[in-house]
Amino acid sequence: MEWMLLPLRRYARFSGRARPKEYWMFILFLLICFIAISLIEGLLGLSTTEHWVRRGPWWFDTGYQTRGGPLTGLFGLAMLIPWLAVAVRRLHDTDRSGFWLLIIFFPLIGSLILLVFFIMSGTRGANRFGPDPIEVGEPELVSPSRK
Structure with missing residues (x-):
């Protein structure tokens, strides 16, 4: 749980490096x-569900599309900055600039390239963005009982 909330403690810190974990x-x-949140919005009736049916001369297609409500939008907006910060720090760990995030604007290829960068292990030792987070350890994750 500590690893999940670490980017929230480093809310807008774009410098440094982030481990893959x-x-x-x-x-x-x-x-x-x-x-x-989507389950809660569904129970409260805040999300919108659209039923669509398409009929063609040789086929019939039907389905549902659910769009998030206001809680989803607010949560997504609140988590945008921490996600950007941890993504930039993750790119720094692979010795790449945060500007590589702009490649996501190339629809399919950009997302795949970023996925590969995020999966790759970081550079060992210090790089131009700081020391290796594995070597120095994570001081925020050390509990008082372990010190």
């Missing part, structure tokens, strides 16, 4: 929260 645990935290 910090990034992926935060993504897991966001996924769990978005699922919980």
